Amino acid sequence: MLKKLSPNIKSSITRSISQSFEQYMNEIGWSAEHYNIEQFYANWREYITTKALWYDKIPEDVISDPQFHEDLAKRVEEVLIRILNDPPTEEQIAQIEILQEKLNTHYEYGCKAEAVYVQNLLEENVGQLK
Known part of the structure; x- marks a missing residue:
C-alpha cells in the first residue's frame, strides 16, 4: 500500500519517522535503558496526527487498511535501522574528542544522530564553563 x-x-513519511525518532532519543538522552518502542510509536502517532502535513493527504480507506499499517511498520523499522547504522563522521568524532578532553568526560555514541546529541550536550557544557 505504501508503494x-x-x-x-x-x-515525508520517512522524514517524520527520522525526526520523531531522533527527538524521542534526545528526550531520553539516547539511553537504551529508557528506550520504549511503544512510547516512541505514541510520540510519532501524535506527531503525524497533529503536525504532519502528509497524514491528511492519505485517503481514509488507505489509512484504515491493515496492509498500510504493516507497510508503515516495515518502513519505521527500515528507517530506525538506517539511523542506528549511519556512523558518525570523522569531523563529529574529532569535535567530540576535543570537547571531551576539555570537559574530562567520556560519552559513547554509536551513530551519527547520537553523535549530534553528544556534541550538542558537550558544547552546552563547555558554554557553561565560560
Whole structure:
C-alpha cells in the first residue's frame, strides 16, 4: 500500500519517522535503558496526527487498511535501522574528542544522530564553563 503513495508523501513519511525518532532519543538522552518502542510509536502517532502535513493527504480507506499499517511498520523499522547504522563522521568524532578532553568526560555514541546529541550536550557544557 505504501508503494502506491506519491514519492513526496513517502519521503515525508520517512522524514517524520527520522525526526520523531531522533527527538524521542534526545528526550531520553539516547539511553537504551529508557528506550520504549511503544512510547516512541505514541510520540510519532501524535506527531503525524497533529503536525504532519502528509497524514491528511492519505485517503481514509488507505489509512484504515491493515496492509498500510504493516507497510508503515516495515518502513519505521527500515528507517530506525538506517539511523542506528549511519556512523558518525570523522569531523563529529574529532569535535567530540576535543570537547571531551576539555570537559574530562567520556560519552559513547554509536551513530551519527547520537553523535549530534553528544556534541550538542558537550558544547552546552563547555558554554557553561565560560
